[in-house]
Amino acid sequence: MSELAGTCLCGGVRFAVPVPFARVTVCHCESCKKISGGGGTANGRTRSDEVRIIEGEGLITTYQPVEGSAKSFCSRCGTNLFGGGWPEAEVCSVRLSALDEPFEEPIQSHIFVRSLAPWEVLPDDGAERHDVRAP
Numbered sequence: 001m002s003e004l005a006g007t008c009l010c011g012g013v014r015f016a017v018p019v020p021f022a023r024v025t026v027c028h029c030e031s032c033k034k035i036s037g038g039g040g041t042a043n044g045r046t047r048s049d050e051v052r053i054i055e056g057e058g059l060i061t062t063y064q065p066v067e068g069s070a071k072s073f074c075s076r077c078g079t080n081l082f083g084g085g086w087p088e089a090e091v092c093s094v095r096l097s098a099l100d101e102p103f104e105e106p107i108q109s110h111i112f113v114r115s116l117a118p119w120e121v122l123p124d125d126g127a128e129r130h131d132v133r134a135p
């Protein structure tokens with residue numbers, strides 16, 4: 001088991017997470033579009049207690065929407081860091097976009113593809129596709 005390092009855009013938050021992840025997923029839901037500024041979020045699923053915050057814990061803000069799971073970001077630069085209910089949920093999502101090292105594992109599934117935007121095209125990557133979440 002090895003670890004990958006991650007940071008936010010301003011560098012205030014630094015964390016590390018063990019790999020391989022339990023699952024690697026791209027979520028195309030409406031919420032992920034809003035927070036990502038793009039088609040959605042790419043996520044590695046792991047246990048919340050395995051996410052190790054090295055620096056900047058005080059900069060991390062967690063937002064709990066009315067529907068769906070809590071999402072955490074850097075309050076200085078806005079970088080999207082964790083989702084899926086981190087830090088309280090047992091299992092959470094780590095945004096692959098926040099990792100600093102090349103992440104070469106293939107995407108296993110695209111979820112919430114029913115929310116695909118007209119300007120979004122799914123890659124021909126052989127990954128599973130699910131209308132909502134993976135069963």
Ligand SMILES: [Zn+2]
Nearest residue numbers: 008010074077
């Ligand atoms: Zn930041």
Ligand SMILES: [Zn+2]
Nearest residue numbers: 027028029032
């Ligand atoms: Zn989503």
